[in-house]
Amino acid sequence: MRPTLDDKRPIFQQIREMIEDEIVDGRLLEESQAPSTNQLVAYYKINPATVLKGLNELVDAGILYKKRGVGMFVAKGAKATLLNERKQVFQEDYVARMLQEANRLGLSVEDVQQMIDSMKKRGDAK
Amino acid sequence: MTWSAWFVGILFLIYIVTNAFSIAINDSISWTFIEGGLSSATIFMLITGILSMGGFLTHYVSHGITRRDYFYGTMLAGFSAAFVMTVIVSLWNLLLNSAISWLNLEQNLTTRIIDGGLSTVDGSFSIIKLFLLLNLFFFLGWFISAGFNRHWTLGVVLVIASVFVVIVEAHLMTTLLATSVFVVASTAVVILLLRKMTKRIEVKP
Amino acid sequence: MTIQVKAEAISLRKKNKQIVQNINFTIEGNKIVGLLGRNGAGKTSLLSILAAFRPATNGRFLLNGEDVFENPRAMEQIIFVRERNVEYETDKVSRWMDAAQQSRPNFDRAYADELAKRFRLPQDSQVAKLSRGMQSALHVIIGLASRAPVTLFDEAYLGMDAPAREIFYEEVLRDFVEHPRLIILSTHLISEMDGLFEEVAILHEGELLLHEGKEEVLERGYRLTGDAEAVDQLAENKRVLKTESLGGTKSVMVYGELVEKDERLARSHGLEIGTLSLQELFIHLTEVDDHE
Numbered sequence: 001m002r003p004t005l006d007d008k009r010p011i012f013q014q015i016r017e018m019i020e021d022e023i024v025d026g027r028l029l030e031e032s033q034a035p036s037t038n039q040l041v042a043y044y045k046i047n048p049a050t051v052l053k054g055l056n057e058l059v060d061a062g063i064l065y066k067k068r069g070v071g072m073f074v075a076k077g078a079k080a081t082l083l084n085e086r087k088q089v090f091q092e093d094y095v096a097r098m099l100q101e102a103n104r105l106g107l108s109v110e111d112v113q114q115m116i117d118s119m120k121k122r123g124d125a126k
Numbered sequence: 127m128t129w130s131a132w133f134v135g136i137l138f139l140i141y142i143v144t145n146a147f148s149i150a151i152n153d154s155i156s157w158t159f160i161e162g163g164l165s166s167a168t169i170f171m172l173i174t175g176i177l178s179m180g181g182f183l184t185h186y187v188s189h190g191i192t193r194r195d196y197f198y199g200t201m202l203a204g205f206s207a208a209f210v211m212t213v214i215v216s217l218w219n220l221l222l223n224s225a226i227s228w229l230n231l232e233q234n235l236t237t238r239i240i241d242g243g244l245s246t247v248d249g250s251f252s253i254i255k256l257f258l259l260l261n262l263f264f265f266l267g268w269f270i271s272a273g274f275n276r277h278w279t280l281g282v283v284l285v286i287a288s289v290f291v292v293i294v295e296a297h298l299m300t301t302l303l304a305t306s307v308f309v310v311a312s313t314a315v316v317i318l319l320l321r322k323m324t325k326r327i328e329v330k331p
Numbered sequence: 332m333t334i335q336v337k338a339e340a341i342s343l344r345k346k347n348k349q350i351v352q353n354i355n356f357t358i359e360g361n362k363i364v365g366l367l368g369r370n371g372a373g374k375t376s377l378l379s380i381l382a383a384f385r386p387a388t389n390g391r392f393l394l395n396g397e398d399v400f401e402n403p404r405a406m407e408q409i410i411f412v413r414e415r416n417v418e419y420e421t422d423k424v425s426r427w428m429d430a431a432q433q434s435r436p437n438f439d440r441a442y443a444d445e446l447a448k449r450f451r452l453p454q455d456s457q458v459a460k461l462s463r464g465m466q467s468a469l470h471v472i473i474g475l476a477s478r479a480p481v482t483l484f485d486e487a488y489l490g491m492d493a494p495a496r497e498i499f500y501e502e503v504l505r506d507f508v509e510h511p512r513l514i515i516l517s518t519h520l521i522s523e524m525d526g527l528f529e530e531v532a533i534l535h536e537g538e539l540l541l542h543e544g545k546e547e548v549l550e551r552g553y554r555l556t557g558d559a560e561a562v563d564q565l566a567e568n569k570r571v572l573k574t575e576s577l578g579g580t581k582s583v584m585v586y587g588e589l590v591e592k593d594e595r596l597a598r599s600h601g602l603e604i605g606t607l608s609l610q611e612l613f614i615h616l617t618e619v620d621d622h623e
Contacts, residue, residue, distance in 0.1 A: 009605065
């Protein structure tokens, strides 16, 4: 779990993203139990309602599901759903912004492609 | 109530010392336990009454108890304290009287015991008077601090009123019946006013 | 039945001075509510009226529909934890715990003992001889262990050092989760405590500025950071609370909800959108404005 919360984004959103990270990174497997509200309350020292708001958004998105009296569990296919979502976000946020900056610097898409290739080579060499 | 034990103990000590002293210097101090006991017991009740206001009220209300229950609880406590003090003072008186006669000290002390007032009249009547007086002083103490709780000027007014009541009792009420009626009536008035004053009283946080 | 606390047009005047004025709000259900206000805003007075420590000049507090003042059913459910003068208290700490245990039906002595250990409060010492921090700890322990359905903490942390306050916040949350109840915490240490609250009420100069869910309050403002020109363009005609700039980068705090159009525009300009903290919003909302 992420050790601290920042104040740049709403806390419930950070709770949501933290659980999503755990699923995407494979630390929280499908059909396994998600951290309970009480655990998250004690860990982050925040109000249970805030935690629940984050968790409920995940339930609504079909990432988690509730087992009555037991807790919340990671849904089947949650990882694939999240990966898909993140790929889209990656394209919108990172790639779009990268191209925007490239445009400002007068770089063409081919130039960027070359840069990516050379970065990849450097990464492979390490 | 730890301080009540101290009070009676110190009172007794003062009595012994004073008496020993007065015997030694040949009867120049006129002071008896019942007399000293009466005035000391009234002061004790007065102080108990004064203390029944601030701390007690805060304690009750802080623990979720109403002013009404505080009022009746304290009133009962006042009656009980007056009763217990009456028993204690009377028993001391009895004990001392028998001790004195047994030790054959009448020669030295009879005058003082007799002059002490309460032992001269019929014992049971003076005990009733003692009980009524102790009650009066308790409620006067409570009354005064309730006055100060509202505003210091009211406190001063109530002190003057209380002194007036006590003076009238001591000097104008000559018969036991008159005294009793006067004391009971003034106590009743004070109790009624106290309930009025504490009904919606503010508890300072 | 869900618990309900309702303030009905509460006003309080003291010596011709208006302390609180026409306060109306309803809190429903077990939750932790933050009562925020600067010094002298009327927090203690308002809580005193709710705890039936004093009658209001006008209006009343209802607990589950019943006026709380001089109402034994309501008063036994409310505990008011505040700093008190204990100068003349000769009693021992344990005696105070006994008294609370006698009058509070839900009092959990084992929990009180556990808390005393956590706060390092010596139970055999005299209340008057405790340090200021320990006095606060004692009040807080009694407040928590009493488990009253309505628990009011009026700046109860005063006198506590940072580690003790940390314990206090942890225990409020822990015990709230295990024994849900209505807890109202008044404070001006907002940045330290904002995580605890589900709802927030802000008092300013005796009036209730707002009472909302904390998340909704936080949506009342946002921060834009990035290229100065783009920031200026977006912040135009908006209520800007604060501006900071460094070189070509600018950061503004905007009061008002972030509408979708602006959000898209901000993103297309590569601006970073951030939330404001409760403290920042509070400071702005309770600023004494000389211009208006």
